[in-house]
Amino acid sequence: MPVGHPNGTERPNLTAHGYVLQRMRQAILDGELPSGSRLIQAELAQQFDVSITPVREALRDLAGEGLVVFDPHRGSRVRSFDLGEVQEIYQIRMALEPLMVSRMIGQVDADRLDEAARLIRKMERTKDINVWSDLNRRFHACFAEEGRTSRLATILSGLRDSASVYVGLSLRASPERRAESDREHTQILEAYRRGDTEAATRLAVQHMRTTLVTIEEAHERGLL
Structure with missing residues (x-):
């Protein structure tokens, strides 16, 4: 399925890898590349007018985001929606x-709280679901432990990355959820500013449950 330059426009000021990654991600999340679609590197390289290398790198990045899976016999394909997997991801989270x-309340410094506030403002302004999903992931990372020594942070980061795929898809299906989610982000931030462990916990869990x-x-409506 063709996913080359959108609307006949030329490639923006991005590296070949960055452009292919951006367009592939957009095509998958927009449904231009449906679940299960095979992704043949040579065909994609021809469509994007690039070499095989940036296509291979983009597919590797998309696999890391959970959008693409590698089959040793069939090559790359767009990941199929799996409700059971989504439910398990959120149950673990x-x-x-x-x-x-409980670890982070009172430990998140003013800079990270201010960064979280900036990310909320950006989420409220953007109309691009891909951008919103990335900002959303970064917002939640503001309240996580840093460094490679935290196994908990590593686990939750991986789960957030896996969930972001489904968050983007669900927002396209239910766009009204965006405003509600933005309000919830503000409430979570305010709970951290107050150092209110009980409220921050309740709001964070409810936020994930609602999503x-x-x-x-x-x-259920057949939109995913």
Whole structure:
């Protein structure tokens, strides 16, 4: 399926790898490349008018984001939606997030709180779901432990990355959820500013639970 230059426009001021990654991500999240679509490197390179290398690098990045899977016999393909996997991701996150909150409450410095506030403002302004999803992931990372020594942070970071795929898809199916989610982000930030462990925990878990329900409802309506 063709996913070359959108609307006949030329490639923007990005590296070949950056452009292919941007367009592939957009095509998958927009449904231009449906679940299960095979991704043949040579064909993609021809469509994007680039060499094989940036295509291979972009596919590797997309696999890391959970958008693409590698099959040793069939090559790369767009990841199929799996409701059971989504539910498991969120169940694990809801079980582990209270532990992260208890570790981080009172430890998040003013710079990170201010960065979280800036990210909320950017989410409220943008109309691009891809951009919003990335900002959303960065927002939640503001309240996580830093460094490679935290196994909890590593686990939750991987789960957030896996969930971001489904968050983007669900927001396209239920765009009204965006404003609600932005309000929840503000409430979570305010709880951290107050150092309120109970509120921060409750809000974080409820935020994830509501997102999961949105995904489940979109799936029931046949939109995912």
